Amino acid sequence: MDMNQYLSMFIDESNDHLQSLNEKMLELEGSPEDIGIVQVIFRSAHTLKGMAATMGFEDLAALTHQMENVLDLVRNDKLKMQNFIFDTLFKSLDALEAMVQDITQGGEGKADVSSIVASLQAIVRGEAPAGEAAAPAPAAASSTPAAAPQQPAPSADPSGPAMSKEQIQLDEFQHSILEQSLTAGHRVLYIEVSIREDCQLKAARAYMVFDLLERSGEVVKSHPSVQDIEQEKFDRSFSLYFITEKDPEQLRTMILNLSEIEDAKLASIDADTLKQLAAEIETEETEEAPAAVDSAAPAPEAASPAAPEAAAPSDKPAAAAKKVVAAPSRTIRVDIERLDVLMNLFSELLIDRVRLEQLATEIKSQELTESVEHMGRVSSDLQNIVMKLRMVAIDTVFNRFPRMVRDLAKSLGKKLDLVITGAETELDRTVIDEIGDPLVHLLRNSVDHGVESIADRIAAGKPETGTVNLRAFHSGNHVFIEIQDDGRGIDRDKVLASAIKKGVVTEDEARSMSDEQVYQLLFAPGFSTAEKISDISGRGVGLDVVKSKIATLGGHVAVTSKLGEGTLFSVQLPLTLSIISAMMIRLGAEKYAIPLSSIVETGIIRKEQIRNVHGSKLIPYRDAHIPLMSLSRFFDTPSYSEDSEDETEIVVIRKGDRLAALAIDSFIGQSEIVIKNLGKYLPQVQGISGATILGDGQVALILDPNALIK
Amino acid sequence: MAEQIKVIVFALGNEEYGIDVDKVRTIERMMPITRVPKTYSFIKGVINLRGVVIPVIDLRGRFNLEETDYTDQTRIIIVAVGEMEVGFIVDAANDVVDLDRDDIDSPPEVVGGVKAKYLDGVAKVGEDRLLIMLNLAEVLNRGEVAHLEQLED
Numbered sequence: 001m002d003m004n005q006y007l008s009m010f011i012d013e014s015n016d017h018l019q020s021l022n023e024k025m026l027e028l029e030g031s032p033e034d035i036g037i038v039q040v041i042f043r044s045a046h047t048l049k050g051m052a053a054t055m056g057f058e059d060l061a062a063l064t065h066q067m068e069n070v071l072d073l074v075r076n077d078k079l080k081m082q083n084f085i086f087d088t089l090f091k092s093l094d095a096l097e098a099m100v101q102d103i104t105q106g107g108e109g110k111a112d113v114s115s116i117v118a119s120l121q122a123i124v125r126g127e128a129p130a131g132e133a134a135a136p137a138p139a140a141a142s143s144t145p146a147a148a149p150q151q152p153a154p155s156a157d158p159s160g161p162a163m164s165k166e167q168i169q170l171d172e173f174q175h176s177i178l179e180q181s182l183t184a185g186h187r188v189l190y191i192e193v194s195i196r197e198d199c200q201l202k203a204a205r206a207y208m209v210f211d212l213l214e215r216s217g218e219v220v221k222s223h224p225s226v227q228d229i230e231q232e233k234f235d236r237s238f239s240l241y242f243i244t245e246k247d248p249e250q251l252r253t254m255i256l257n258l259s260e261i262e263d264a265k266l267a268s269i270d271a272d273t274l275k276q277l278a279a280e281i282e283t284e285e286t287e288e289a290p291a292a293v294d295s296a297a298p299a300p301e302a303a304s305p306a307a308p309e310a311a312a313p314s315d316k317p318a319a320a321a322k323k324v325v326a327a328p329s330r331t332i333r334v335d336i337e338r339l340d341v342l343m344n345l346f347s348e349l350l351i352d353r354v355r356l357e358q359l360a361t362e363i364k365s366q367e368l369t370e371s372v373e374h375m376g377r378v379s380s381d382l383q384n385i386v387m388k389l390r391m392v393a394i395d396t397v398f399n400r401f402p403r404m405v406r407d408l409a410k411s412l413g414k415k416l417d418l419v420i421t422g423a424e425t426e427l428d429r430t431v432i433d434e435i436g437d438p439l440v441h442l443l444r445n446s447v448d449h450g451v452e453s454i455a456d457r458i459a460a461g462k463p464e465t466g467t468v469n470l471r472a473f474h475s476g477n478h479v480f481i482e483i484q485d486d487g488r489g490i491d492r493d494k495v496l497a498s499a500i501k502k503g504v505v506t507e508d509e510a511r512s513m514s515d516e517q518v519y520q521l522l523f524a525p526g527f528s529t530a531e532k533i534s535d536i537s538g539r540g541v542g543l544d545v546v547k548s549k550i551a552t553l554g555g556h557v558a559v560t561s562k563l564g565e566g567t568l569f570s571v572q573l574p575l576t577l578s579i580i581s582a583m584m585i586r587l588g589a590e591k592y593a594i595p596l597s598s599i600v601e602t603g604i605i606r607k608e609q610i611r612n613v614h615g616s617k618l619i620p621y622r623d624a625h626i627p628l629m630s631l632s633r634f635f636d637t638p639s640y641s642e643d644s645e646d647e648t649e650i651v652v653i654r655k656g657d658r659l660a661a662l663a664i665d666s667f668i669g670q671s672e673i674v675i676k677n678l679g680k681y682l683p684q685v686q687g688i689s690g691a692t693i694l695g696d697g698q699v700a701l702i703l704d705p706n707a708l709i710k
Numbered sequence: 711m712a713e714q715i716k717v718i719v720f721a722l723g724n725e726e727y728g729i730d731v732d733k734v735r736t737i738e739r740m741m742p743i744t745r746v747p748k749t750y751s752f753i754k755g756v757i758n759l760r761g762v763v764i765p766v767i768d769l770r771g772r773f774n775l776e777e778t779d780y781t782d783q784t785r786i787i788i789v790a791v792g793e794m795e796v797g798f799i800v801d802a803a804n805d806v807v808d809l810d811r812d813d814i815d816s817p818p819e820v821v822g823g824v825k826a827k828y829l830d831g832v833a834k835v836g837e838d839r840l841l842i843m844l845n846l847a848e849v850l851n852r853g854e855v856a857h858l859e860q861l862e863d
Contacts, residue, residue, distance in 0.1 A: 348761040590745065635747035676763045678746070678756060680794045681850060686748050691756055691763045699744040699756045699763055 007103075010055050012333060014100045017048045021093055022403050025086070032081040035074075042071045048096070050232050056200055057109040060099050066120035067092050073124060088119050090403075170241065174221050175274070181243045182271050186217075189248055191255075192265040194237035199260040203232040208258050216251070217244025236262075241269075336429060339390055346386045347579075347674035347693075353379050354671070354695030383672075387579065391426035394472045394481070397436045398423045401443060401470065408447045415454060415465040416447060422472035427479050431573055434553055435481070438546040442483050442557075442569050443468065445543065450487035450567050460564065462486065478555075478597075479575060484568040490561040492518050499524070516657075519559035523547040551706070554597070580675060582692075582702065583651065584668035587632050588640025591700040593673050593692055598705040600652040600659060602667065607646050619661055621652065626659045629708060634687060640665050655709040662708065675702065713811045717833075719841060720787060720803035722769055727800075728809070728833065728841040735788040735795065737803050740780050757797060759788060766797035772849065773828065791846045807841070809833050814843055 021044050028037045045068050052060035067089060073079035095113055103109040170178070178188050191213075195205050206229045213219055222229065222240035229238055244251065248266040255264040353376060360372040398420055409416035427435070451457075451466035458464055469484040496510045499521045505513070525544040550557055555573035574580070574597060582593040583602070610628060611618045618625040628650070632640050642648045642663045650661040673692040678685065689704035717728035718737070736759075743755040743766055752771030756763050766786060770777045783802040788795060814831035830843040 344761065351761065637747070679763055679765045679796070681767075681796045682746065682749065682753065682756075682765045685746055688746065688748075691744070693758045693761065693763070697758055698742050699758050701744065701746065701756075 006055065009333075010051055011100065011104050013051060014048060014103075017044045018093065018097055018100060019399055020044050021048075021096075023399065025089060025093065026402050026406065028081065029086055035077070038071060038075040038081075042068065042075055045071060052109075054201055054203070054232060057099070057103065059111055059113055060096060060109050063092055063095060063099075063113045063117060063120075066117050066124075069124045070120055079123070079126075085123055088116065088123060090407075092116050092120065170221055174241070177220055178241065178243070178269070178274055179271070182269075182274065186243050186245055187248070188269040188274070189242045189244060189251070190239065190267045190269055191242050191251075192237060192239040193255060194262045194264075196260045196262045197236060199236075202234070202236070203230055205258065205260050206230075206234070206238060209255055209261070212254055212258065213240075213242055213244075213251075216246045216254075217242055334389075339429070343386060343390065346382065347676075349379060350383065350672070350674055351693045351695065351697070355697065358695050383579070387428075388426075390429045392429050392432045393423065394425050394427055394432065394435075394479075395423040397432055397439060398470060398472070401439075404440065405443065405447060405468065408444065412448065413453065414447070414451055416451060417465055417467045418470060419467060420470045425472035425474060425479060427573065428575060431479075431553055434549065435571075435573065438549045438571070439481065439483070441543065441546045442571070443470070446483055446485040446487070446567065446569070450485035450489075452488050456488070460488075474575075479573045481571040481573065482568060483571075484566060486566040489563040489565055489567055490519055490522070490559070491563060495519070495521055515561075516559070519561060522559065523557065579672055581670060582673045583670050584673075584694075584700065585649075585651065585664045586666045586668055587635065587637045588665055590635075590637060590639070591668065591694065591698070592631075593700050593702045594651060594653065594662075594705065595689075595702065596670065598653050598655065600654050602649070602651050604647050604649055605661075607648070619650070621659065621661065626652070626661055628661045628663060631662045631664055631703075634708070653705040653708065655706050658709050660709045673700075673702070715809050715811060717807050717809050717841065717843070718787065718803060719805035719807055720785065720798075720800040722773070722801055723775055726839065726841055728807070728843045729787065729789060729846065730843075731806065733789050733791060733846055735790050738786045738788065738797070740784045740786065740799075754799060757786070759797075762795070764788060764795050764797050766799060768799045769849075770799075770801075773825075789846060791850055794850060796850060807835055809835070809841070817842070 021041060024037050024041045024044070028034065028041065031037070045064050049061050049064035049068060052058075052064060070079070070085065070089065074081055074085075079085075092113075095111060095116055099109040099111050102111070182188055193206075193209050195202050199205055210219060210222075210226070210229075220241040220243060222238060224234045224238060228234060248268060252264050252266050255261060353372075356372050357376065360369045401420070402418055405416055405418040446468050451468065452460065452462075454464045457466065467486050469482070471480075471482040471484070473480055492515060495518050496505070496513070499505045499518075500507055500510055504521060504524045510518075523543045523546065547557055550571055550573070553573055555571060558570045558572070559567065560570070561567040581596040583596055583599055585592050585594060605619050605628075609619055611625070613625075617628040617630075619628045630642060631637070632642060642665070648663045649666055650663055652659055652661050675690045676692060677690055678688070687704055687707045688701050689707075690702045691699050692702055694700050716731040718731055718734050719726055719728055721727070738757075738759070741757055743757055745755040746753060746765070752768050754766045754768050754771075756765050758764075768777055769775075778801070780799070781801075783804075785800055785803040786797040787800055787803055788797050813835075814833045817826045817829040817832050819826050828845055828848050830845045833841040833843060835841050
């Protein structure tokens, strides 16, 4: 059987499970007494084990199995969670992550986990690691080494007592079917099949058994349910009621002929045993009645009209209980490439829409205009949805941070709370993919340099636990991500001294710099204020990389800080990278788009307002003078030059806190444009960031204001 | 039996050139081209080909031939090499011929003013027709272009 088609699903789901394991473990660390969390962790671990075993990743399965053993003791109150157990479990999670990572990159997920396995086993045996001789859980000893009960499925836990019987429960509907079959002279068999322990694909084997049986009869009822068996939610054996005309021995041989089947037990059921069973059902049902939702009425044996309805409830309680944990939201996984294709197709539609709008205004037909307007409304709704499809909650980036900060703080001997707000804030997928590393850097920076050591904090009269706030929120067409610590703040003088020493600025420059400018020095290449180089941050690479990465995403970082009180890094990012609002302008016959996000304002200046200073042109703007650039000269536009005009339209653009005015021919208007790249062949063109297709089908180039301001 | 290939034939000046049909996406009539500033003079700009922005090269300019005005016959041949899609402006494109790979001979130093390194070879078609096969990878080699520009400067 080809496993490759399941591999990506396995990787996705493993990552999900690892993530939830990480989260829940952190949660559990906060409230170690909460058995409910242990249950969730146990289930995740169990599923992970099952999947890993199915896919043949044995090391992965072996390690999860050991984790499961520990967790099982905990959830049965035989073991108390302690620090070293947490550490070992976290270590195991790291190892699991590494293995899944390896698998993702095409490896076989093999790793030497023997030391972790050994320490997990030690925990199960009730031994504390040397050095931490704290009393091990008292009850641990009582649990025999064979404490590896491979619990079949979560569903089995709540409804345990009812399922503990070897026989499967039949409701009266199924019961009557069996009865009728017997009277019709068919055989009714109770079959129990067990699969070999080393079987990799239990579900597939079970399917083969079912397939075989269904060819020669009818399966009335199975335990666990067929769905659970398909999802491999059973241990090693399953049982079922089967109606057939075949000889039991013959069937048994057929089943045993399937590979990896260990044993099959067949028992014929006659009318008497069936009656007995029915009696059992009734007593059980009355016992169960208070628990089960609406199987209250113990229906009479005769197939009453209500029987078919009663058939469902007996399954339901278990199924419902399971659903609560298994399906948090109804989603499907979609290949990101398909979304890109959808996006591209939509962009083409958008272009046609603009074209149609133009035609409609030219032709002036009432009906055409109306339907084009309607199409316009529909397509902007569609645009919203398509854009939303590409939006991912930033939680996917944030969710690994609590763990990271915990580990960091531990290794630095600091106490830290990471407070995350706005994790549900959504960002375009392309931005999400890129923003992780810069944020890791900033966070590490805050934990390492920002928050002081416990001793320093106490000396400064602060609570010994530092706080790092990680916030994300929308504002206009932008998303802000802020990282704020209540640490020591940035020491302006120290930064300047270091910058002067490293030759980043001169002393003269340093004196006239604003605080904000000084803080931006942190992002200068080759700059690091930490006197002691730790392995967490402060290798001099880092913040400059952060800044350039964020700049390539079309965003920027601002820093505010108060000495002794803390620092705030604020990252501003565009909502999306594929459709932007832009101002369309004309330069003679050529059209260009300027991203609205970098336009400060537009205006008109007269020739006499332009001043020539050292060969460059300046114009008055508010209380200052800003440089005036000739776009037509920059682009060597053949069909236009503003030199001959008395009045020139200008666009004031911004890069960080620097402004510049661009002289242009005329404005066309504002519109939503779809960003396209210029194709692989063209080298980076200075001053151009991409292209877009206009309503008339022509290509217009998008200006890159960052390249125009030096 | 040698391999048979189909070749798109186009004209540039007085010569006929060929490109393997597998490499050709479409052939388009002349259409509005948006100039891209600050790039090589033979890159005429970009076009919108059904929603995709594609750069267009004047092959005459690329081969340092004299550039002429565009006519009704002028065509843009869109070729795809690897992940690159580029349009070639040519004087005319109006034929497809079958060739035997064996019929392609290695090219002489210069054919019709085009250096041999841009060529895969020369194929004889029929009695007196010579087809110059282009080496697309070399024609689209950007590193070589940068070098060329430096020499011009």
